[in-house]
Amino acid sequence: DKLAVPVAELERIVTGTWARVSAEQVDPLAPVDSDLDGSLRARALQLLPPEIRDIPTVSPGSLYISADGFLSALPFETLNLASDGSYVPLLARWDVIYLRRSRSLFPAGAPATTGGLLVSNPALSPETRRRLSVSELLPGASREVTDVAVLIKNATVLDGDDATKPGVVAMWESVPLVYVAAHFLAHPEIPFLTLLPLAGTESGTSPDAVLIDVGDVRAADLRRCGLVVLSGCATGAPYVSRRVTGPSFGDAVLDAGARRVIQTFWSVDDDYAYRHVSDFFRLWKAGDESPARVLNQLRRDELDTPDGPVHPHYWAAFHVKDANL
Numbered sequence: 001d002k003l004a005v006p007v008a009e010l011e012r013i014v015t016g017t018w019a020r021v022s023a024e025q026v027d028p029l030a031p032v033d034s035d036l037d038g039s040l041r042a043r044a045l046q047l048l049p050p051e052i053r054d055i056p057t058v059s060p061g062s063l064y065i066s067a068d069g070f071l072s073a074l075p076f077e078t079l080n081l082a083s084d085g086s087y088v089p090l091l092a093r094w095d096v097i098y099l100r101r102s103r104s105l106f107p108a109g110a111p112a113t114t115g116g117l118l119v120s121n122p123a124l125s126p127e128t129r130r131r132l133s134v135s136e137l138l139p140g141a142s143r144e145v146t147d148v149a150v151l152i153k154n155a156t157v158l159d160g161d162d163a164t165k166p167g168v169v170a171m172w173e174s175v176p177l178v179y180v181a182a183h184f185l186a187h188p189e190i191p192f193l194t195l196l197p198l199a200g201t202e203s204g205t206s207p208d209a210v211l212i213d214v215g216d217v218r219a220a221d222l223r224r225c226g227l228v229v230l231s232g233c234a235t236g237a238p239y240v241s242r243r244v245t246g247p248s249f250g251d252a253v254l255d256a257g258a259r260r261v262i263q264t265f266w267s268v269d270d271d272y273a274y275r276h277v278s279d280f281f282r283l284w285k286a287g288d289e290s291p292a293r294v295l296n297q298l299r300r301d302e303l304d305t306p307d308g309p310v311h312p313h314y315w316a317a318f319h320v321k322d323a324n325l
Helices: 007-022 034-047 069-073 126-132 139-151 165-171 214-218 249-255 270-286 291-301
Strands: 061-065 094-099 116-120 155-159 177-181 194-197 211-213 227-231 260-264 318-322
Touching (some): 007 034, 007 069, 094 291, 116 139, 116 165, 126 194, 139 155, 139 177, 139 270, 155 165, 165 211, 177 270, 211 214, 214 249, 227 249, 249 260, 260 291, 270 291, 291 318
Parallel strands (some): 061 094, 116 177, 227 260
Antiparallel strands (some): 194 211, 260 318
16 A cells, blocks of 8 residues: 555456466576666556665564565565666565464464474375376475485474375374475365375265365464474465455464464475475574574575676575464
């Protein structure tokens, strides 16, 4: 309302920005081209107020962004603040934290009873893989959980054949941390429904017996959980159409009472997810800073190379979203 940008123009801005920064065909380590610099600068001028664009910060401040509808698909941290033809993304000056809502809808949960739940690389049955068109394995996911398990005391690991829906559902309401490294998929016939396929067989049972969807998550009580990490493709990407906006998988986690989620805007490479998430946990457990500050600093460390700025597809995929202020 303050900027008075027409809705149609906002939709064009969001669609164009997302297409430029999320494109998988872009070499993620290639320097950012001048055309991308210019387009992201133009979008920053239209979407960010002057006090955010023009005031440099000595050390990054915290910028909370509450966006709904098609704006929830926009990676604001990629917008260019520089006016001299260079690329200075918003992330360089601000810790970007997204908000699901302004205040909590939930009373505090009871104390957690175990250290954490780590789920990785479910061994999908041939039937599940065929029905959901899943072909590739995720070796990096198993390496992730091995590294993370060393850092999280008293965590329960569900890997491969053990990563079943009953196993996850039996534990996720009682832990302070849930970490999942796996395939996340849009339903082939219902694109606004995101699925987490898990180990087990569908023979003689409903297909839902090996799938966790947004409805399953929202039916859970995750108030004991301070952090959920969803290391998979587009776990934080909402379904957006001209008339309807559906929640992302990460949104459902926050709606179920979890305090914070680390998620992805778009598809991520298995090896990159392994390095990124492992580095996050190592840095987070080594200090006293919040997960949001650690993740944002990790992303800032990835912004530049000796050859110039790194394309946002590489560093902007993972981001943090809080349930409320």
